Amino acid sequence: MKRSPLTLVVLAFVVALMLYVGYHRARRSGPAFAPHLTQSSLAPDFSLESLDGKTMRLSDYRGKAVLLNFWATWCGPCKIEMPWFVELQKQYAAQGFQIVGVAMDDASKEDISKFAKDMGVNYPILIGKESVGDQYGGVPALPESFLIGRDGKIVDKMIGLHGKAEIEDGIKKALDTQPAKSTASVLTMRENGPAPK
Numbered sequence: 001m002k003r004s005p006l007t008l009v010v011l012a013f014v015v016a017l018m019l020y021v022g023y024h025r026a027r028r029s030g031p032a033f034a035p036h037l038t039q040s041s042l043a044p045d046f047s048l049e050s051l052d053g054k055t056m057r058l059s060d061y062r063g064k065a066v067l068l069n070f071w072a073t074w075c076g077p078c079k080i081e082m083p084w085f086v087e088l089q090k091q092y093a094a095q096g097f098q099i100v101g102v103a104m105d106d107a108s109k110e111d112i113s114k115f116a117k118d119m120g121v122n123y124p125i126l127i128g129k130e131s132v133g134d135q136y137g138g139v140p141a142l143p144e145s146f147l148i149g150r151d152g153k154i155v156d157k158m159i160g161l162h163g164k165a166e167i168e169d170g171i172k173k174a175l176d177t178q179p180a181k182s183t184a185s186v187l188t189m190r191e192n193g194p195a196p197k
Contacts, residue, residue, distance in 0.1 A: 043068070043148045044135040048102065048126035051113045056100075056126060059152070064096045065174035066148040067167075070133065072105035073115045075142045077161035082119045084164040088171060089123045095175055096150065099123040104133055104142060145170075149177030 043066075045059045058068070069085065071078040089099050103112045103125055116125050133139040136146065140159075147156040147170040155177065156170045 041154050042152055043146060043154050046132045046135060048129065048132060051109065051116065051125050051127070056124060058100070058148075061098050061100065061148075062152050063150055063179045064098045065092075065150055065171065065177065067097075067099045067171060067174070068136075068146040068148060069099060069101045070104050070128065070136070070139045070142060070144045071101055072103060072142050073107045073112060074105055078143045079119070080161060081143060081164075081167070082121065084167060086120050086122050088164075088168060092171055092175065097171060097175055101125040102128040102132065104128040104139060147171065147174045149174050151177055151180040153177070 043058060045057060047055055047057045050056050058066070067085070067088075069081075071082075085099050085101075089097070101116075101121065101123060105112075105128075107115070109127060112125065112127070136144070143158075143161065145158045145162075145167075146154055147158075149155045155174045158167070158170065
């Protein structure tokens with residue numbers, strides 16, 4: 001049976017894609033999942049360099065709802081969702097929402113910066129490290145996003161490309177959480193008793 005040229009092209013593309021994804025998954029040494037990371041787990045804190053050279057920590061955003069997005073310049077689905085993220089950042093920033101992108105590829109800082117500028121990114125991009133990916137289960141597929149509530153706890157996890165409406169629902173869920181009371185304020189209440197009415 002003779003196959004059409006189109007079928008052969010599609011087949012070759014699928015095989016090439018599988019090899020490419022397999023290579024990138026194989027080079028990640030971290031675990032395939034993080035059993036300790038579930039909904040309501042405290043999101044692991046980390047410290048990474050941003051594109052403008054500042055050191056940023058996830059805990060800097062405590063009190064805000066955060067969408068932590070692991071992505072790469074070579075990732076096709078990442079390019080699809082990035083314009084949605086730009087719109088959602090504009091739409092929900094005033095309510096205390098922040099997107100944080102973590103670039104998990106081998107491109108240079110300059111290339112990542114150019115890519116982000118070309119995509120019109122309006123949120124911080126951090127230069128990822130395998131150790132941070134490992135804290136979040138090895139990030140076996142990209143894009144991978146974690147929605148984190150104002151209390152620093154994971155509300156939802158999205159592996160692969162999801163629709164804009166689904167992402168927006170996750171953002172609303174994260175925004176609907178309450179900030180954690182600081183240890184200092186709890187201790188002060190214990191020492192002084194409740195505030196007079």
